[in-house]
Amino acid sequence: MSQENKDFKEITETASSKDVARNIFFIVLAVAFLYLAARYLSVDDIRAYIDTAGIFAPVLLVIAKAATIVFAPLSGAPLYLIAGVAFGFNKGFLLMLIGDSLGAIIAFYISRIWGRKILYHFMSKSSLPTVEKLVVRMGEFKTFVKARIFFAGLPELFAYASGLTNVSFAVYFPVYMSVQAVFIAVWVAFGDVLLSGNLLVTVSLAVVTVVLTGAGVYWFHLDLKRSL
Numbered sequence: 001m002s003q004e005n006k007d008f009k010e011i012t013e014t015a016s017s018k019d020v021a022r023n024i025f026f027i028v029l030a031v032a033f034l035y036l037a038a039r040y041l042s043v044d045d046i047r048a049y050i051d052t053a054g055i056f057a058p059v060l061l062v063i064a065k066a067a068t069i070v071f072a073p074l075s076g077a078p079l080y081l082i083a084g085v086a087f088g089f090n091k092g093f094l095l096m097l098i099g100d101s102l103g104a105i106i107a108f109y110i111s112r113i114w115g116r117k118i119l120y121h122f123m124s125k126s127s128l129p130t131v132e133k134l135v136v137r138m139g140e141f142k143t144f145v146k147a148r149i150f151f152a153g154l155p156e157l158f159a160y161a162s163g164l165t166n167v168s169f170a171v172y173f174p175v176y177m178s179v180q181a182v183f184i185a186v187w188v189a190f191g192d193v194l195l196s197g198n199l200l201v202t203v204s205l206a207v208v209t210v211v212l213t214g215a216g217v218y219w220f221h222l223d224l225k226r227s228l
């Protein structure tokens with residue numbers, strides 16, 4: 001295995017287990033809550049209530065989603081589900097796309113302009129070593145894309161690490177959002193389906209999501225083995 005892939009494998013293995021566990025916990029909690037809510041409230045009831053908030057509801061959701069990228073300890077995964085429940089797939093997807101875009105831009109330029117010192121105010125201490133190791137190996141386009149795919153579930157780490165590299169924003173942003181758009185689509189669709197109150201449909205979509213994620217991880221490790 002090449003030194004590049006050895007180092008990159010080490011990075012993925014040392015990614016904060018706390019960050020991953022936190023995201024899983026909040027996703028499970030959100031799914032349980034939204035599924036129960038869907039059993040007792042109709043689609044029309046939920047969305048009619050959201051409509052009474054006018055422009056404030058979508059604006060606050062966009063700001064909240066951007067904040068989960070900028071302030072890395074916050075978990076943004078439940079917001080995708082909420083967007084699907086509250087606004088349906090089309091509008092929910094668009095709002096989350098805007099929120100993630102804003103967060104990705106802000107996080108990138110925070111680290112690009114102010115450097116490592118400022119990161120202590122926006123990230124958990126457990127995430128910083130992973131960011132540092134990512135920075136070392138993300139200078140080349142190939143490894144940059146690999147990192148984005150493998151860290152699809154931890155986009156805030158990728159965003160801040162990218163700002164510390166010599167990668168231009170013109171390269172960073174399309175790579176970041178092309179992966180994120182798929183992630184957003186899956187989870188917003190999941191939230192939209194939760195309103196059906198159909199446990200079989202809900203579980204089926206969850207299984208499909210896990211399988212797709214696992215396939216991505218498997219592909220990444222196959223790529224590493226090819227370098228042996």
